[in-house]
Amino acid sequence: xxxxxxxxxxxxxxxxxxxxxxxxxxxxxxxxxxxxxxxxxxxxxxxxxxxxxxxxxxxxxxxxxxxxxxxxxxxxxxxxxxxxxxxxxxxxxxxxxxxxxxxxxxxxxxxxxxxxxxxxxxxxxxxxxxxxxxxxx
Numbered sequence: 001x002x003x004x005x006x007x008x009x010x011x012x013x014x015x016x017x018x019x020x021x022x023x024x025x026x027x028x029x030x031x032x033x034x035x036x037x038x039x040x041x042x043x044x045x046x047x048x049x050x051x052x053x054x055x056x057x058x059x060x061x062x063x064x065x066x067x068x069x070x071x072x073x074x075x076x077x078x079x080x081x082x083x084x085x086x087x088x089x090x091x092x093x094x095x096x097x098x099x100x101x102x103x104x105x106x107x108x109x110x111x112x113x114x115x116x117x118x119x120x121x122x123x124x125x126x127x128x129x130x131x132x133x134x135x136x137x
Contacts, residue, residue, distance in 0.1 A: 065089050082131070092124065105121065
């Protein structure tokens with residue numbers, strides 16, 4: 001049984017890595033942006049976190065008109081930090097605008113809440129956008 005679980009887990013991690021690379025290639029191909037990926041530590045199975053990253057990068061593709069996206073995931077002893085930053089057009093934000101924003105941002109917040117974490121989005125016109133998240137490990 002342990003061997004079967006180990007084989008499944010290994011296959012799952014390989015699939016996640018392949019999907020991450022595919023998503024990075026898709027972004028670069030679609031908008032000609034350079035995507036910098038930094039992954040520090042071992043990322044446990046967190047499909048919600050993967051979908052948050054995917055949602056943030058989809059927003060970059062659809063709205064930012066940026067030339068570079070920076071993605072960093074840091075695994076610390078008691079938490080995981082996520083940072084996605086672009087150098088795009090940004091947007092004027094108020095807390096009420098973020099609360100009433102599109103379904104994607106609301107789902108990102110909900111997924112982080114389900115993981116016991118938090119999500120912050122900071123942006124300003126012509127200043128790009130920064131998405132920060134933190135979840136306990």
